Amino acid sequence: MAGQHEHGGTGEHDEQAAAAMFEPAGWDERYAGQERFWSGDPNPQVVAAVDGLAPGTALDVGCGEGGDVVWLAGRGWRVTGADFSAEGLARAARHTEQAGVADRVDWWQVDARKFEAGERSYDLVTSHYLHAPDGGMVEVTRRLAAAVAPGGLLLVVGHAPSHEFTQLSESHRNAMFLAAELLPALPDDFEPVAVEQRTRTLHRDSGPVEAEDSVLLARRARH
């Protein structure tokens, strides 16, 4: 959702603030505050990936306030919103209720760096702007892929390193990735559909600026 993941303007971009963004306490503090992040808009890459698909089951890992969860559920998908922040999930649950789609949604409080899909499998597994430190997104992507049902889609989107983010700390920038860096996480039965950076316009107080989204979209074989 535009606004929530635009890092400009807080003046807190030191290493301590960066470390807090990789742990649940930092996000809980953010979501428990009064600040409004919610725009209600879905992320453009999920809209593009899902366009024309028949609704099925979806898992959104790092769902935050649930904009993509609400949007997918509104199109008939049965959605699990997952995040390691209890406060984020509570905000997301309120939004699904307000949107009248709560009956098609459930929640899973889980850390993407450690979770096991186990028996769970989904027609779409999506993750937007969840960043793990020190190259950790390869391992996260491996875990996300394990949750994709045969014939299903994996969509992982994050910030590409760019000049737009030079004000951020080194560990923030190290957590950003290019789509191709995630390819080693794909099991052999996945076929990449898109592995690229896509330009997105951020609306800042100072005016529009362009940033690059790293987009990995892959389909699992039907077996």
Ligand SMILES: C[S@@+](CC[C@H](N)C(=O)[O-])C[C@H]1O[C@@H](n2cnc3c(N)ncnc32)[C@H](O)[C@@H]1O
């Ligand atoms: C920048 S927000 C993006 C939220 C939403 N996907 C969106 O596009 O607006 C990142 C979200 O990922 C969650 N998150 C970050 N690291 C995580 C991890 N290791 N496991 C689970 N959730 C995580 C945060 O709590 C936060 O809600």
